[in-house]
Amino acid sequence: MDYYLMQLVNGLSQGAIYALMAIGYATIVGVVGMVTFTHGEVIMIGAYAAFYAFSFFAENLFLGIITSFAASWLLGIVIYKVCYERFFDSPRHIPLICTIGFSMLIKNLAQIVFGPNMKAMPQPIDLGFINVLGVRINTIQILIIVIVISLSTILYIVNSKTRWGIQLRAVSQDKKASALMGINVQRTTMIGNCIGCGLGGVAGMLLAIYYQSILPTMGGVLGLKSFISSVLGGLTNIPAAALGGILIGVTENLGTAFLSNSYRDVFAFVFLVLVLIIKPEGISKKVGGRP
Amino acid sequence: MAEIILEAKGVSKHFGGLKAVENVDMEIYRGDIFGIIGPNGAGKTTFFNICSGIYEPTYGEILFKGEPIRNLNPEQIARKGMARTFQNIQLFKNMTVFENVRIGFHIRTKTRMFDAIFKNKTYQSDEEFVNEESMKIIDKVGLSAYKNTMAGNLAYGIQRRVEIARALALNPDILLLDEPAAGMNPIETNNLKEFIIKLNAEGYTIAVIEHDMKFIMSLTNRLLVLNFGEKISEGTPEIVKNDQNVIEAYFGKGKIAGGENS
Amino acid sequence: MISNTFENVKKIYKKHAKIINIVLIILLLIIPRLMPNSYLMGIVCRILMYATLAGSLNIINGYSGQFNIGHAGFFLIGAYTEAILATTYGWSFWPAMIIAGIVTSIVGFLVSLPTLRLRGIYLAIVTLGFSEIIRIIALNWTDVTGGPMGIKGIPSPELFGFRISGPVDYYYIFLIVGILFLFITNRILKSRVGRSWISIREDELAAKSLGVEANRAKSANFMYGAFWAGIVGATYAPYYKFIASDMFTLDEGFNILAMVIIGGQGTLIGPFVGASIATLISEVFRFASQYRMVIYAILIIVMMWWRPQGLVGAYDSILAGDDKSLKKRKKSITQKVGDN
Structure with missing residues (x-):
């Protein structure tokens, strides 16, 4: 029983990371209005940025968050320029293929620049355990959940209270109308894209700390999982996407407890097919965007 | 009386709170040139989309040649003998x-x-x-x-x-034309009218959406008038032309229309 | 300019189709006599194999406008089906190949099923996920697939008691498969079936209003494309005599996709051009697959920027974008979005 409880806790903390990835993904799809395949690579770059920050400067968690967020933000600008900016009026498959190409580019450049092998991730905080109701909980797990919740709260406040957030929501609802209202649509879209990327980058760092390792090809499956989490919210609904991420994290960890660990990535896919069969439009009505 | 080819019974379509079409009845007889008119946003195209299976009605039933078709999708309805055109032309460009x-x-x-x-x-x-x-x-x-x-x-x-x-x-047994005269000059419109009449003479039943009164009054033999999703009048062009509801919907209450208030 | 040249070539071809086809086929048949070098023949074999494989993907992406990005998964199923039938059950190559094609097409049907009613992007994700899952299963289901060791010693096919082995012999198998593929596909595309696929690609709503059963046509299209992926997979397995799950990664899928996109979607010749270019690039960067993938990636992006339909793709289709000139497109964005 304890074992399953522990797996549940593992699932929740891992699900929290997936939720952060998915929040980023849903933000991007909502604002840009196009589906992206680059998110996995954005996550990977965030993880590597934190890795180098830890290795060269200090093993400071706050520094890691800032670096990974900034690095992914910058990558977000490039992605916007390469994959979206000129394609708002084109048929949808063109920017989509462009993101596939860009994701291939980053993944393979990363293998050339960072080296193709797995590296150990420095641990910015000491490993400790807390006993809660007889379940040993890792301090990192608690930290992950705290960081994810605080970042989501910040995003929520930015989205609902600030001028930026209002512009972002306006743009994700209707680009033409926003332009008529005097919003700089291109810049706002880019910022929305960058915020989503930045969150993905932090998620990448957390994941690397959680697994204590990084790999240039880690992005592929993660990008897929971000998408699958967002499917639950019709790709653009942020809270539903977060819920999807948590559900996938829990399913994966409980699933591997019953089945073999080698089938870990299968669960997310099964989850996707189930959602598509049962509730293809997601649990909420689509708001804005045209993915 | 000729056979009813397309019949709507209490058809409604709601999008969330918006009642795009509300409780509309319609009968189109074989051989008709049937007009559906109404101001912009009256729900004409939505109503057509329900008839051709693009939307499922929220309430009500559509009968095509006596068969209920509300649950069929567009391709099945097309197979049963209903063809249509689109307001914003859907050609293979x-x-x-x-x-x-x-x-x-x-x-x-x-x-x-x-x-x-x-x-x-x-x-x-x-x-x-x-x-x-x-x-x-x-x-x-x-x-x-x-x-x-x-x-x-x-x-x-x-x-x-x-x-x-x-x-x-x-x-097709029935041809639905969604604003066929939109964007045409008067000569083209006139040619189109003659063409539709010719088609009708060849035996096609035709339903036309239009908001150009002149065009539709001289073309059709029966009409349905929609406003804010509801049927406000029905009948021959003569009846509709003199219907107070229609006049109000098109020209507003009072003054110009009819002349008796001025 | 490219499209003009391509158009002219097409015109000349159409005029003398029969003669050109016969000359081409004779040329293709005697290539091994002119070039008895087995290294070069190996490259030619790869080009032919990938041309058919990319062609099968082009059926799905280029002709019906669906979006499959996990083609490696179907390739894997074809290869493993043949390999398992040939090694474990001792089947001969030819029936095993047909079965591999059929199995793959059934799997294709199942994969396309949950997304038929949804927008294309969901199919893309499902195929991507499927491709990765099927690889994980092949890697872990050791009893059947040999797990990480893969399947070794896949027997060479025999034809009239003559054992086919080595690139020169295989060249003919790949050639026959490729020609059959082109021949059959060409006939289908020029019939009611192919027209319905293209109509869905161009405008699904219009196609439906004309009674084209879009879901059914898309499924059939997907199955047909998957069938040929299975056939190519089945010919691939005995050619390399050994298959393992890491030959069918997502990268392999992107590799095939890159061929279709670079060469051109929506034409029969496009995937052949793409496969030739990609195979030559990969020959040059033989020892650094990352550099190869970087070049593919850049080529894909370049294509999307300036020539979305690919080098020799169907320029007269939605694949080429709405506005044919980029300047016009950029202008229309700034107009709509405003440059405040």
């Missing part, structure tokens, strides 16, 4: 006029993969049929000159004709 019309013959031919691979009798007779009939329809609609032109490069009015030609390829 990158295909020639000839190719556009050929696709219209989809349901009247039977070639499967197997037939195509071996070029057997089914394939040959289908291809022959499609090519000949396509030419006939193109001639009939007066598009022979544009046969090999890319549909997307044609003028607006001609594109509408191509869409009608393509719909005729289905040999």
Whole structure:
């Protein structure tokens, strides 16, 4: 029983990371209005940025968050320029293929620049355990959940209270109308894209700390999982996407407890097919965007 | 009295809180040129989309040749013999006029993969049929000159004709035309009117959406008037023309209309 | 300019189709006599194999406008089906190949099923996920697939008691498969079936309003494309005599996709051009697959920027974008979005 409880806790903390990835993904799809395949690579770059920050400067968690967020933000600008900016009026498959190409580019450049092998991730905080109701909980797990919740709260406040957030929501609802209202649509879209990327980058760092390792090809499956989490919210609904991420994290960890660990990535896919069969439009009505 | 070909019974369509179409009844008889009119945003196109299966009605039933079709999707309804055109022309823009019309013959031919691979009798007779009939329809609609032109490069009015030609390829029992005269100049509109009357004389039942009163009054034999999703009048052009509700919907209350208040 | 040249070539070809086809086929048949070098023949074999494989993907992406990005998964199923039938059950190559094609097409049907009613992007994700899952299963289901060791010693096919082995012999198998593929596909595309696929690609709503059963046509299209992926997979397995799950990664899928996109979607010749270019690039960067993938990636992006339909793709289709000139497109964005 304890074992399953522990797996549940593992699932929740891992699900929290997936939720952060998915929040980023849903933000991007909502604002840009196009589906992206680059998110996995954005996550990977965030993880590597934190890795180098830890290795060269200090093993400071706050520094890691800032670096990974900034690095992914910058990558977000490039992605916007390469994959979206000129394609708002084109048929949808063109920017989509462009993101596939860009994701291939980053993944393979990363293998050339960072080296193709797995590296150990420095641990910015000491490993400790807390006993809660007889379940040993890792301090990192608690930290992950705290960081994810605080970042989501910040995003929520930015989205609902600030001028930026209002512009972002306006743009994700209707680009033409926003332009008529005097919003700089291109810049706002880019910022929305960058915020989503930045969150993905932090998620990448957390994941690397959680697994204590990084790999240039880690992005592929993660990008897929971000998408699958967002499917639950019709790709653009942020809270539903977060819920999807948590559900996938829990399913994966409980699933591997019953089945073999080698089938870990299968669960997310099964989850996707189930959602598509049962509730293809997601649990909420689509708001804005045209993915 | 002729057979009812398309019948709507208490049809409603709600989008969230918006009642786009509310409790509309309609009967179209075989041989009619039936008009659906109303100001912009009256729910005409939504109503057409319900009839042709693009939307499922929230309430109510649609009967086509006596069969309920509310649960059928557009392709099934097309197969039953209903063809339509679209308000914002849905041509295959990158295909020639000839190719556009050929696709219209989809349901009247039977070639499967197997037939195509071996070029057997089914394939040959289908291809022959499609090519000949396509030419006939193109001639009939007066598009022979544009046969090999890319549909997307044609003028607006001609594109509408191509869409009608393509719909005729289905040999439909009823033809729904969604604002066929939009964007046409008066001469084109007049030609279109004559063309629709000619088609009707050949035995096609036709339903037309339009908001141009003059056009529709001289074309149709019966009318349905929608406003804010509800039916406000129905009958022959004469009846509708003098209906106080219609006059109010089009010209507002009081003053100009009718003249008695001025 | 490219499209003009391509158009002219097409015109000339159409005029003398029969003669050119016969000359081409004779040329293709005697290539091994002119070039008895087995290294070069190996490259030619790869080009032919990938041309058919990319062609099968082009059926799905280029002709019906669906979006499959996990083609490696179907390739894997074809290869494993043949390999398992040939090694474990001792089947001969030819029936095993047909079965591999059929199995793959059934799997294709199942994969396309949950997304038929949804927008294309969901199919993309499902195929991507499927491709990765099927690889994980092949890697872990040791009893059947040999797990990480893969399947070794896949027997060479025999034809009339003559054992086919080595690139020169295989060249003919790949050639026959490729020609059959082109021949059959060409006939289907020029019939009612192919027209319905293209009509869905161009405008699904219009196609439906004309009675084209879009879901059914899309499924059939997907199955047909998957069938040929299975056939190519089945010919691939005995050619390399050994298959393992890491030959069918997502990268392999992107590799195939890159061929279709670079060469051109929506034409029969496009995938052949793409496969030739990609195979030559991969020959040059033989020892650094990352550099190869970087070049593919850049080529894909370049294509999307300036020539979305690919080098020799169907320029007269939605694949080429709405506005044919980029300047016009950029202008229309700034107009719509405003440059405040």
